Amino acid sequence: MKLSRLAGGSAGELGDIDIAGLTADSREVRPGFLFAALPGVRHDGTEFVPQAVASGAVAVLAGRSLDAGVPLITGQDPRRCLARMAARFYRSQPETVVAVTGTNGKSSIVWFLRQIWAAAGINAACLGTLGVTTRNGHYPGSLTTPDPVALQRRAAALANDGVTHLALEASSHGLAQRRLDGLRLAAGCFTNLSHDHLDYHSSVEDYLEAKSRLFAELLPKGAPAVICADSEHGATIAGRAREAGLRVVTYGRSGADVAYRVLEADLDGQHLEIDAAGERARVRLPLVGAFQAENAIAAFTLATVLDSGRRGALAALAGLTGAPGRLQPAGRSAGAAAFIDYAHTPEALRAAITALRPHTAGRIVTVFGCGGDRDRAKRAVMGRIAAELSDVAIVTDDNPRTEDAAAIRAEIMAACPGGIEIGDRRRAIVRAVSMLRQGDIALIAGKGHETGQIVGDQVLPFDDLSVTGEAMEALT
Ligand SMILES: CC(=O)N[C@H]1[C@@H](OP(=O)(O)OP(=O)(O)OC[C@H]2O[C@@H](n3ccc(=O)[nH]c3=O)[C@H](O)[C@@H]2O)O[C@H](CO)[C@@H](O)[C@@H]1O[C@H](C)C(=O)N[C@@H](C)C(=O)N[C@H](CCC(=O)O)C(=O)O
Ligand SMILES: Nc1ncnc2c1ncn2[C@@H]1O[C@H](COP(=O)(O)OP(=O)(O)OP(=O)(O)O)[C@@H](O)[C@H]1O
Ligand SMILES: N[C@H](CCC[C@H](N)C(=O)O)C(=O)O
Ligand SMILES: [Mg+2]
Numbered sequence: 001m002k003l004s005r006l007a008g009g010s011a012g013e014l015g016d017i018d019i020a021g022l023t024a025d026s027r028e029v030r031p032g033f034l035f036a037a038l039p040g041v042r043h044d045g046t047e048f049v050p051q052a053v054a055s056g057a058v059a060v061l062a063g064r065s066l067d068a069g070v071p072l073i074t075g076q077d078p079r080r081c082l083a084r085m086a087a088r089f090y091r092s093q094p095e096t097v098v099a100v101t102g103t104n105g106k107s108s109i110v111w112f113l114r115q116i117w118a119a120a121g122i123n124a125a126c127l128g129t130l131g132v133t134t135r136n137g138h139y140p141g142s143l144t145t146p147d148p149v150a151l152q153r154r155a156a157a158l159a160n161d162g163v164t165h166l167a168l169e170a171s172s173h174g175l176a177q178r179r180l181d182g183l184r185l186a187a188g189c190f191t192n193l194s195h196d197h198l199d200y201h202s203s204v205e206d207y208l209e210a211k212s213r214l215f216a217e218l219l220p221k222g223a224p225a226v227i228c229a230d231s232e233h234g235a236t237i238a239g240r241a242r243e244a245g246l247r248v249v250t251y252g253r254s255g256a257d258v259a260y261r262v263l264e265a266d267l268d269g270q271h272l273e274i275d276a277a278g279e280r281a282r283v284r285l286p287l288v289g290a291f292q293a294e295n296a297i298a299a300f301t302l303a304t305v306l307d308s309g310r311r312g313a314l315a316a317l318a319g320l321t322g323a324p325g326r327l328q329p330a331g332r333s334a335g336a337a338a339f340i341d342y343a344h345t346p347e348a349l350r351a352a353i354t355a356l357r358p359h360t361a362g363r364i365v366t367v368f369g370c371g372g373d374r375d376r377a378k379r380a381v382m383g384r385i386a387a388e389l390s391d392v393a394i395v396t397d398d399n400p401r402t403e404d405a406a407a408i409r410a411e412i413m414a415a416c417p418g419g420i421e422i423g424d425r426r427r428a429i430v431r432a433v434s435m436l437r438q439g440d441i442a443l444i445a446g447k448g449h450e451t452g453q454i455v456g457d458q459v460l461p462f463d464d465l466s467v468t469g470e471a472m473e474a475l476t
Contacts, residue, residue, distance in 0.1 A: 003059050006034065006085050007073050017058050017071060022089060022149055024082060031056030036082040039063060061085070079178035083148035087182030090156035094125070094166040097155070097183050098302055099218070101170040101211050102191025102228070104348045105295045106144070109189060110167035111323040112299035117165045119316035120308045125158050128169030130324060130449060134158065145174025152182050167302070172196075176210040180218060187224040188214045188246075189302055191295075192231040194347035196375065208233060212240045221245035224305045228298065229255045251301040252294060258301045262293055267329075267337055267359050272317075274300070276310065283317045288339070289327045289355030296320060325448025327355060330465055331472025335438035336362070338472050340464040342448025344371060344398065346381040352445055353389040362439030363391035365432045368446050369425070370412060372403030372454075379408065383416030390443070392435060393419045396428035398446045399454035425453065426467050433471035444468050 003017045020032030026048035029035050035052035037045035037060055049060055049068050060068040063078040075081035087093070098113065100106045110126035111133070117124035118135060126133050131140040132154065145168070146154065158166060170180055170188075193208055215225050215237060225241035227234045230252035238248045251258040263271040269286040272293055285296055296317055303313045322328055330338040337359075343352040349368060356364055366386050370379045386393040395412050397405045405423055413419055422428040432442045444464045452459035 001089055003034070003071060003073075006088055007081075008084065008088065019059060019089070022082070022085060024147065024149070026052040026055065026057075029055040029057045031058075033057050034059040034061060034085070036060075036078060036085075037062040037066075038079055038082070077178065079148075080181045083152070083178050083181035085182075086148045086152035090152040092159040093152070093155035093183060094159050094163045096165045096186045096306060098165075098167045098187045098189065098306070099170040099180060099183070099185050099214055100167065100189040100191065100298075100302075101172070101175065101214050102189075102231075103194045103196045103345060104351065105191035105291065105298065106169040106171075107342075108292065108295040108323045108326050109191065109298045109302070110169055112296050112320055113167040113302050114165075115320055116299055116303040116308060116313050116316040117167075119319065120303075120312050122165050122308075123162050124165040124167070125163045126167045127154065132158075134161070134163060136161075143174075144169050144171040145179050147177075148179045148182055151179055155183065170214050172207055172210040175213045175218075180214075183218075185214075185219050185223065187226060187302060187306055188219045188241075189226040189298055190215070190231070190234065190237045191228050191298065192347070193233040194345060196345045196378070208236065212237055215241040215246060216244050219244065219246055222247060224249050224302075226251060226298065226301050226305060228252045228294065230294070249301060249305050251297050255297075255301075258297060258304075260293065260297050262290065265358055267332075272297075274314070276301075276304065279310070281314050283314055285317055285320065287320060287322050287327070288329070288359065289352070291351045291355055292322065292327055323449075325450070325465070327352060328448075328465065330444065330468040333472050333475045334436065336436035336440045336442070336472075336475065338433060338436075338442040338444065338468050340444045340448060340468055341446075343368070343445040344447075346378055346385055349382050349445055350385050350389065352443060353386070356441050356443055357389075360439055360441045362437060362441070364389075364441050364443060365392040365394065365435055366390035366443045366445060367394045367396055367425075367428050367432045368444075369396045369398035370408055370446070371399045372401035372405070372408055374401075376411065379411040380415035383412040383414065383419065387416045387419055392432070394428050394432050395419045395421045396425045397423050397453070398425075399450075400456075401454050402456060405455075425462060425464075429464070429467050430471045433468065433475055436475060442468070 022034040024036040035057040114126035225246040229250040341352040343349040453462040
């Protein structure tokens with residue numbers, strides 16, 4: 001593609017060069033590429049311009065003027081320019097793209113929405129922490145919201161494969177770093193906001209600001225903003241959405257547009273009563289836990305506010321398959337049950353333990369830890385929540401990464417009175433399961449679908465689901 005077209009006409013007389021690809025990483029530059037020199041957390045990408053040019057970059061995008069020795073495009077917001085260039089470069093995207101943001105629930109909602117669409121015969125995909133899922137299969141990914149070049153490349157590949165509907169996760173990093181700024185969005189969803197990533201965002205306000213970009217800046221006027229009415233920050237986001245000319249739609253126990261209540265719950269699912277568009281319906285959701293009902297209702301609201309019929313969407317709820325690692329059953333024996341869950345934030349841990357409480361007359365034994373090289377402030381809070389809400393709390397290792405695992409556990413233990421410390425995750429799980437008596441539940445939290453444990457720079461194979469399942473089988 002010609003540089004002038006790629007730049008949206010802003011490259012002036014230098015725009016006749018052909019651009020073969022684009023990247024923000026000098027190590028990935030190939031001959032004929034445009035290199036985007038972006039300001040980062042650790043480096044300023046302009047440091048790498050000489051290296052990029054030496055590797056064959058024929059144009060540079062930067063936030064300020066500099067002597068690159070090749071045509072230079074400057075923009076005040078180079079991350080946004082890169083996202084838009086990537087969209088022009090890869091050209092297509094699925095017709096309907098929905099972005100879901102919030103601290104918790106994103107992966108679950110996009111996972112459910114894809115299934116509701118698929119049940120209506122739509123060729124749909126979802127993209128996020130769990131990777132990309134289409135009707136043809138599942139492709140693992142690494143980031144929740146990929147960088148804009150990878151994201152636009154993927155969106156185009158999906159569209160070229162006939163995918164018309166895409167539900168994707170908009171992480172706060174992704175929104176702050178403009179990774180989604182090249183997409184044409186049809187609707188947005190806000191779930192909730194609670195303590196997370198305060199190592200990256202300077203304050204809760206800054207974190208909320210990143211999330212609100214989806215509504216204030218990215219969605220086109222008139223698009224639906226689907227917001228959880230039960231969330232503390234829902235009203236703030238709804239205000240921002242209205243100011244931006246969006247159509248606010250709320251869901252939840254107190255939702256104005258889609259309201260629901262749980263009538264009955266057991267270890268295999270729950271009966272919901274749903275009020276939407278002046279009609280009341282009952283559905284059996286084959287998933288456990290209050291937060292899963294909330295996420296399923298979010299997906300139902302998104303589907304119906306766009307183009308899916310209400311009746312089909314209700315029927316699809318009854319057939320939903322849970323997202324891997326989200327309150328996923330991991331075995332039942334001797335009258336006890338075990339679940340694994342991806343709760344790695346304080347509110348998620350609270351939601352997971354609270355979700356299981358109505359399902360047991362017995363005790364809840366919680367196994368959890370905290371990841372290294374991540375927000376330290378959440379460790380004590382998670383310790384307190386686990387101690388308060390569970391009957392037994394076992395503190396173990398999550399992904400220590402480059403930190404000292406014992407030091408992470410000590411920060412949790414300091415706020416987890418009565419907690420039992422077992423660093424080795426397998427031993428912690430086996431111990432938790434061995435404590436179970438008739439009616440008890442074990443909750444193995446923090447790693448959900450992950451299949452490795454990150455220790456230093458190594459990823460050691462580890463899977464909560466199979467370790468817990470084996471321990472449950474051995475329980476008599
Ligand atoms: C903290 C964070 O979000 N970092 C992202 C950020 O990197 P950075 O600001 O640290 O980059 P940097 O190292 O300072 O370098 C600045 C620039 O120079 C470039 N560079 C760097 C070195 C070099 O040799 N050559 C070169 O060109 C880098 O590619 C970058 O563009 O910008 C990079 C490129 O634009 C991203 O790839 C990188 O994501 C890294 C991989 C990452 O791990 N991000 C995680 C924390 C993340 O985004 N997580 C979210 C949230 C998940 C959740 O909600 O739980 C996600 O969406 O997954
Ligand atoms: N609606 C919700 N309210 C509160 N907690 C929730 C909700 N949905 C999910 N959770 C908790 O958050 C965990 C992660 O859920 P999910 O993967 O759907 O969220 P996410 O926003 O994609 O998270 P991440 O940012 O880590 O990708 C769940 O395992 C559960 O513990
Ligand atoms: N996307 C999140 C996942 C955290 C998962 C948890 N197991 C941990 O390692 O803290 C992160 O990278 O912060
Ligand atoms: Mg996710």
